[in-house]
Amino acid sequence: MASLITCPHCGVRPKEEFTIRGDAKPVRPAPEAKFDAWDDYVHLRVNVRGVMHEHWQHSGGCRRWLVVERDTFSHDVHGVTDAAEFARARAKAGTTGKAAKPAKGRATP
Amino acid sequence: MKYSAFSIFRQGLSGNKGWQPAWREPEPKSHYDVIIVGGGGHGLATAHYLAKNHGITNVAVLEKGYLGSGNVGRNTTIVRANYLLEGNEPFFAHSLKLWEGLEQELNFNAMMSQRGVINLYHSDGQRDAYARRGNAMRLAGEDAELLGREEVRALVPYLDFDNARFPVHGGLLQRRGGTARHDGVAWGYARAADSRGVDLIQNCEVTGICREGGKVTGVETSRGFISCNRLGLAAAGNSSRVAAMAGMRLPVESQVLQAFVSEGIKPFIDQVVTFGAALFYLSQSDKGGLVFGGSLDFYNSYAQRGNLQTVESVMEAACAMVPAVSRVKVLRAWGGVMDMSMDGSPIIDKTPVDGLYLNCGWCYGGFKATPASGWCFAHLLATGETHELARAFRLDRFSRGYQIDETGHGAQANLH
Numbered sequence: 001m002a003s004l005i006t007c008p009h010c011g012v013r014p015k016e017e018f019t020i021r022g023d024a025k026p027v028r029p030a031p032e033a034k035f036d037a038w039d040d041y042v043h044l045r046v047n048v049r050g051v052m053h054e055h056w057q058h059s060g061g062c063r064r065w066l067v068v069e070r071d072t073f074s075h076d077v078h079g080v081t082d083a084a085e086f087a088r089a090r091a092k093a094g095t096t097g098k099a100a101k102p103a104k105g106r107a108t109p
Numbered sequence: 110m111k112y113s114a115f116s117i118f119r120q121g122l123s124g125n126k127g128w129q130p131a132w133r134e135p136e137p138k139s140h141y142d143v144i145i146v147g148g149g150g151h152g153l154a155t156a157h158y159l160a161k162n163h164g165i166t167n168v169a170v171l172e173k174g175y176l177g178s179g180n181v182g183r184n185t186t187i188v189r190a191n192y193l194l195e196g197n198e199p200f201f202a203h204s205l206k207l208w209e210g211l212e213q214e215l216n217f218n219a220m221m222s223q224r225g226v227i228n229l230y231h232s233d234g235q236r237d238a239y240a241r242r243g244n245a246m247r248l249a250g251e252d253a254e255l256l257g258r259e260e261v262r263a264l265v266p267y268l269d270f271d272n273a274r275f276p277v278h279g280g281l282l283q284r285r286g287g288t289a290r291h292d293g294v295a296w297g298y299a300r301a302a303d304s305r306g307v308d309l310i311q312n313c314e315v316t317g318i319c320r321e322g323g324k325v326t327g328v329e330t331s332r333g334f335i336s337c338n339r340l341g342l343a344a345a346g347n348s349s350r351v352a353a354m355a356g357m358r359l360p361v362e363s364q365v366l367q368a369f370v371s372e373g374i375k376p377f378i379d380q381v382v383t384f385g386a387a388l389f390y391l392s393q394s395d396k397g398g399l400v401f402g403g404s405l406d407f408y409n410s411y412a413q414r415g416n417l418q419t420v421e422s423v424m425e426a427a428c429a430m431v432p433a434v435s436r437v438k439v440l441r442a443w444g445g446v447m448d449m450s451m452d453g454s455p456i457i458d459k460t461p462v463d464g465l466y467l468n469c470g471w472c473y474g475g476f477k478a479t480p481a482s483g484w485c486f487a488h489l490l491a492t493g494e495t496h497e498l499a500r501a502f503r504l505d506r507f508s509r510g511y512q513i514d515e516t517g518h519g520a521q522a523n524l525h
Binding site: 003015016020022023035036039042043044045046047048049052054070072073074075 | 347349350353358359360361362363407408409410411412416417418451507508520521522523
């Protein structure tokens with residue numbers, strides 16, 4: 001795995017300064033959303049083998065949340081964005097990540 | 110061919126030329142009653158118990174590499190049943206009972222060694238937690254002993270008892286726990302299943318799951334289409350990818366867990382010892398190498414290799430627990446890819462797809478679970494009903510709020 005991460009605020013830093021939270025793709029449902037939406041968000045994962053967006057926190061530096069684009073097979077890092085910027089870009093594009101997901105826990109024939 | 114002292118003696122006299130391959134290399138048939146995806150410990154055990162307990166022998170195990178090339182060949186061989194929660198403990202207790210009779214049952218030397226497993230504690234709070242765990246184990250019929258500091262010292266004198274940060278206050282001992290040879294387990298199950306007529310098909314990668322009217326009809330593989338009545342998935346590490354072929358997402362993330370072996374040294378550590386202050390465990394193999402490991406690398410990975418950050422933290426824990434190992438050289442490190450489920454507990458259940466059954470989410474616990482996992486999964490595949498011991502391992506437990514959160518970390522895969 002790449003041993004250096006380029007924080008958009010602090011520059012090139014050792015990976016050990018960061019804490020990893022996990023998949024950045026699931027979007028938190030609205031508080032009044034149906035139970036299924038919450039179950040989906042909390043429990044189900046695409047678990048991709050390939051390029052994945054992940055939430056990392058620069059906990060040993062600026063403490064900002066970042067989105068790291070990383071390959072889960074080769075461990076290569078392809079890009080780092082600030083999480084707020086990532087969320088804004090996603091909101092602007094109007095994608096909530098739903099389009100890419102198959103139905104939850106149920107089969108699509 | 111049955112293995113025995115006599116057969117070894119006889120082969121010895123004839124230059125060891127009469128040994129037969131342990132299993133056949135059959136061509137896949139066009140149809141099977143049951144196909145199991147994944148030729149690791151769980152898949153092979155499932156095939157064995159399907160044949161032995163349920164008389165279903167028209168079974169194929171499909172393995173994309175060679176048998177035992179996945180997690181059953183890359184773990185730290187520990188066998189134990191020291192679980193706390195009701196949904197877990199009876200299952201692993203049954204597994205340990207099966208381990209005890211495994212070599213006789215399979216006629217194969219799996220080097221099962223009940224050397225004892227000691228979990229150290231370093232504080233009053235941890236002692237109370239282990240006392241509770243020990244009581245839960247005994248309620249489930251398992252053996253557990255809570256040891257004080259001097260009792261631990263008598264068993265494992267080489268620990269750093271006066272460590273300023275993590276002084277050893279005592280430990281929870283399960284004497285019937287221990288280790289088994291991981292490859293031997295895979296080979297033993299493979300040979301036993303094969304001898305009952307199960308086809309073990311290696312280098313056969315499943316590339317698609319075929320369905321008709323919502324029911325599974327077979328699998329597309331690198332060796333052509335094979336039809337089946339029932340399909341069982343036991344592809345730990347890659348469960349999400351196989352399940353995605355049937356349009357499902359699972360409450361599972363794949364993560365890497367590293368382990369290490371040192372150079373061979375004289376017999377020194379008799380038991381399996383785990384460090385309560387960090388996730389670390391240590392035992393000594395029959396060849397003399399120390400076998401140890403620690404925590405996950407904390408991010409999703411399919412790579413079967415880890416990074417140096419985790420190596421460093423494992424070595425620190427090793428030296429904190431047993432200062433003497435700081436002078437031992439590490440020979441090898443490796444990483445296994447595991448299904449980390451959202452509550453740290455496994456899933457053995459039918460799926461919403463008719464004829465498709467799932468065995469996944471074993472987290473750190475896959476090796477020790479091998480016999481009982483095969484036992485319960487075979488029961489599910491044969492009868493369509495969940496086995497009593499696996500009744501808590503339901504796929505829908507997350508949405509229904511019946512998680513088995515053994516470590517109390519909630520729904521986050523990389524914390525279990």
